[in-house]
Amino acid sequence: MLTGERSVSQTGIDAVALKPKECDVRMALETPFDTVAIDYEGREYLPDADVLRELADDREVRLTTPVRADGFDPTGDDELWEWIPEGVRRVLVAGHAAYLTESEAGRAVSPRLAAGIERAPDAWVGTEGIERVALAVGGTQYELLSRRTESNLRALRATGYDGEIAVYAPTVLSDDEDEILDAVGAYAARRRPVAKALPEGAETDSNAADRARDVLGAAVRDYALVGSVERVREQVSTLKEAGADVIVGYPARGVEEFVE
Known part of the structure; x- marks a missing residue:
C-alpha cells in the first residue's frame, strides 16, 4: 500500500487494469481510479456478472471482449454480449491466441470489430497487431505502451487525428532494478525486438546478468x-503531451501497490 507522496494517485495515471486470473477485481474499489479495465484471460476467468454490477455501480468498468471468441462474436455466437451487465462498457480486441481455439483464431478480425463498434459505439478498440484495422473502425484507440508509442502519438496528432487515445502500461512503482526486472522483465522479453536482442537462454528476471541485464534494463x-x-x-506527462488522453496502469507487482 502506498501513502503520501508515494501514492499512485500522484502519478497522473487515469485508470487501473486488472487481471481476474490474478486477483479479485473488486479490489479496484480500493484504488483511487474511477475507471477499471478488466483483461480477458479465458472464459473460465470471467468475473461473475454480480461482481461486474457491483463494480459498475461505483466505477466505469470496461471488460475486454475478444471479438473472435465464441460468445463474444458480434457476427455470430454472441450469447455473452447479452450476458454482460448493463452499464459495463467494452474493450474490443482481436484476442490473444493463447485464449482462443484454433478455429476462433482463424476468424477474420475486421468485420467483427466493425460490427462490435456498431453495437457498442463507446467501446475502446485494442490496437495490438491490428493498428490500421483499429483506426479504420474508429472508437477510442487502446494502445499497448512500446518504444514507438510516443512517436506514433505525435504522428497521429500531426495528421489531424482528434479521436481519443488510451495507453496501457504495466507499472512498477520502485527504483530497485531487481524488483523491476522481477515484475516486468519477462513481459518485456516477450516483445519481438527485445527477444531478438537477448542472448539465447538468458534469464529475464533479477537473475539477468551482463548483456541480458543491459538489454532488459532498457526494454522495461x-x-x-x-x-x-x-x-x-x-513518463505519464510525456505521453499525454504527445497526444494520449488516458493512461491505464496495470499493477505488475499486484493490485495492492495501487491500493490507497
Missing part, C-alpha cells in the same frame, strides 16, 4: 512505466 523502460512516483509521473 520502453514497455512499462517504472521507477519512483515522480519518475512515472514524468
Whole structure:
C-alpha cells in the first residue's frame, strides 16, 4: 500500500487494469481510479456478472471482449454480449491466441470489430497487431505502451487525428532494478525486438546478468512505466503531451501497490 507522496494517485495515471486470473477485481474499489479495465484471460476467468454490477455501480468498468471468441462474436455466437451487465462498457480486441481455439483464431478480425463498434459505439478498440484495422473502425484507440508509442502519438496528432487515445502500461512503482526486472522483465522479453536482442537462454528476471541485464534494463523502460512516483509521473506527462488522453496502469507487482 502506498501513502503520501508515494501514492499512485500522484502519478497522473487515469485508470487501473486488472487481471481476474490474478486477483479479485473488486479490489479496484480500493484504488483511487474511477475507471477499471478488466483483461480477458479465458472464459473460465470471467468475473461473475454480480461482481461486474457491483463494480459498475461505483466505477466505469470496461471488460475486454475478444471479438473472435465464441460468445463474444458480434457476427455470430454472441450469447455473452447479452450476458454482460448493463452499464459495463467494452474493450474490443482481436484476442490473444493463447485464449482462443484454433478455429476462433482463424476468424477474420475486421468485420467483427466493425460490427462490435456498431453495437457498442463507446467501446475502446485494442490496437495490438491490428493498428490500421483499429483506426479504420474508429472508437477510442487502446494502445499497448512500446518504444514507438510516443512517436506514433505525435504522428497521429500531426495528421489531424482528434479521436481519443488510451495507453496501457504495466507499472512498477520502485527504483530497485531487481524488483523491476522481477515484475516486468519477462513481459518485456516477450516483445519481438527485445527477444531478438537477448542472448539465447538468458534469464529475464533479477537473475539477468551482463548483456541480458543491459538489454532488459532498457526494454522495461520502453514497455512499462517504472521507477519512483515522480519518475512515472514524468513518463505519464510525456505521453499525454504527445497526444494520449488516458493512461491505464496495470499493477505488475499486484493490485495492492495501487491500493490507497
